[in-house]
Amino acid sequence: MREMSQLKRVLDNGDMAVTAECGPPKGADPEAIFKKAELLRGKVDAINVTDNQTAIVRMSSLAACGLLISAGLDPVLQVVVRDRNRIALQSDILGASAMGIRNILCLSGDHQSFGNQPQAMGVFDLDSIQLIQVAKTMRDEGTVWGGDPLTKAPELFIGAAANPFADPLELRVIRLAKKIRAGTNFIQTQCVYNLDRFEQWMNMARDRGLPEHVSILAGVTPLKSSGMAQYMRDRVSGIDIPDELMKRMQGVPKNRQRQEGINICVETIQRLKEIQGIRGFHIMAIEWEEAVGEIVARADLLPRPSFDQD
Amino acid sequence: MxxxxxxxxxxxxxxxxxxxxxxxxxxxxxxxxxxxxxxxxxxxxxxxxxxxxxxxxxxxxxxxxxxxxxxxxxxxxxxxxxxxxxxxxxxxxxxxxxxxxxxxxxxxxxxxxxxxxxIGETRDQGYWVENCIGCGDCMLYYFGGVCPLTRCAKNLLNGPCGGSKDGKCEVDPEVPCAWQLIFERLSAFNALERLEKIYPPKDWSEKQGRGPRKIIREDQQL
Amino acid sequence: MSQTSKENKITLALFYCQNIPESGKQDRQSLEEEYGKSIRLFPIPCSGRLEPLHLLRALEEFADVAYVITCPEGECRYFDGNLRAKKRVQRTREIIESIGLEGERIGIVMNKNSKSLARQAHEIMENITHLRPSPVLSPHRAQQEKGEKRDNC
Structure with missing residues (x-):
């Protein structure tokens, strides 16, 4: 069993980390996970598994992470507070650690009204910052929330999300600081298209000395087409795509738009590398895991570091 | 009411x-x-x-x-x-x-x-809005008089989530983001530091601990 | 009181704002003479005072049709009385439709060209002649008609 998070090792070693995203299938087929796993093997350090994203019922994140473990990969268990109360959340954290899952990403989750179960009760017993607090308590104090001791504390590398593009900007930085104080070890950001705004957020974070206390992985998503760009800009909350990028995608014939999307993604990574305080990249190629290999190769992020397993 | x-x-x-x-x-x-x-x-x-x-x-x-x-x-x-x-x-x-x-x-x-x-208020003639869930432990002081447990769709005590855009909630673009309102109100009286505090998990036993809640006041009884 | 030829088979409950032209006591009396039992007139100081309950009670107790005449839009002495009346008529119409009564048994006339009470009453009477007696007031007949329809199916 994996003793330590590969993601943590890479970051501890001072290397730029690379993570990718794997959305579980809307069904019970394990092959869907293994197929995506093979596309990402050797290209990234760890693989995020989304937790019923956009509130659509999918294979559980915990189970899909278990499948990745069995394939010898390092999963990041995404956990949203929408569907489980603190009893279930803590129970899942223990189960995840027992299975060898070493990374957890604490999220609020997309609201249930967006998905295919709009009549569901939204739980939201904890919020994402409180989940970080609870996970840290379990790991560092060896107790559940409230103080009851655990027979064995979970081993966790705790992560959280940040969206530099949502409003109001000042609160975004306050919230980042709170996530760090709550105990997050790493941050994966919302996908970056608007570099100016991202830099503004990073400057504000640096003014407060935040990047010294947390590993910030900048999120990127390759655009598949101008239609997708438009959809994301207009319909997906928290996405900010500047006009010049929209024009660039629209200015390319349809059959070359995928390539242009990858070009933009690679250029974005190159520019992000120059921003002080960035420790890695989180590549969310939505249902397009094939693109990740080319992106990391062209962004000079290969080979991925490897360490001898104990 | x-x-x-x-x-x-x-x-x-x-x-x-x-x-x-x-x-x-x-x-x-x-x-x-x-x-x-x-x-x-x-x-x-x-x-x-x-x-x-x-x-x-x-x-x-x-x-x-x-x-x-x-x-x-x-x-x-x-x-x-x-x-x-x-x-x-x-x-x-x-x-x-x-x-x-x-x-x-x-x-x-x-x-x-x-x-x-x-539980709500009459905002205008023929217009009523919810603004209290009766949680049993009022936190309005910390949030400038705007209740995030009621008015934030995700009940966040350490909000906002990533879906707040132009001051509106991602769930309904007609609805103001509660955290935007909290931010504005606390800014107005220079109390933004209240948002630096991490609010720990809520004690929901005050709301639904042991079945229906009751209040007993002996001084009010005959 | 003599019965007149204009007496209809159905009864109209007519609420009207007292600020519309020629709607005084005498005008009212001559209309009542003209239509006999077919009209029941209810002057109100402003159509904004009309409540859905007035219309419902009229339909429940004696009227086949209930109408209100208001001042023209923008000319209410109390600013928005007639707009309130319009919304309340709409609401009441929805209520009666929800129990299967024709919505057109309730109506509103916003007196655009400042016609007299009598002229408006005549026009309304003409507009509603096609309506059958209310199934609320003659339920047996309504039941029979239902039965006939079913037989035809």
């Missing part, structure tokens, strides 16, 4: 269908303020149900009466004089009113005519 809306007429008619002598019981407090169950609405519903019965050629007795507060025993007890004339009561009280009446008159079916909605 407690807000409510009248149930669809078909649902009401289905529930009262077996009965021939029905008392419509209005409540002149909260549900009158939100135009759902006061004297006026009770009279309207009674008239509507009588019209419907006449159209079917049915001989149904439908009377109406409105009490000041259906959720207070002292206001319900006087009904003792008349309630035996009826074989069902259709209550236009909130859920608390319906149950208070049912508790006292256990022999007679009490049927709800309203869907009770929320």
């Amino acid at each position: 407690i807000t409510a809306e009248q149930k669809p007429i078909d649902e009401i008619r289905e529930m009262i269908e077996p009965y021939e002598k029905i008392l419509l019981l209005g409540c002149d407090s909260c549900v009158a303020e939100c135009a759902a169950g006061g004297e006026k609405e009770t009279a309207m519903l009674a008239s509507t149900l009588r019209i419907a019965a006449k159209m079917e050629g049915r001989d149904v007795l439908i009377h109406e009466k409105t009490v000041d507060r259906q959720c207070v025993k002292d206001f319900i007890l006087p009904l003792d004089d008349i309630i035996n004339q009826y074989d069902a009561v259709l209550s236009l009280g909130c859920g608390a009113g319906v149950q208070a009446v049912a508790e006292i008159f256990s022999e007679i079916p009490i049927i709800p005519a309203l869907n009770t909605k929320f």
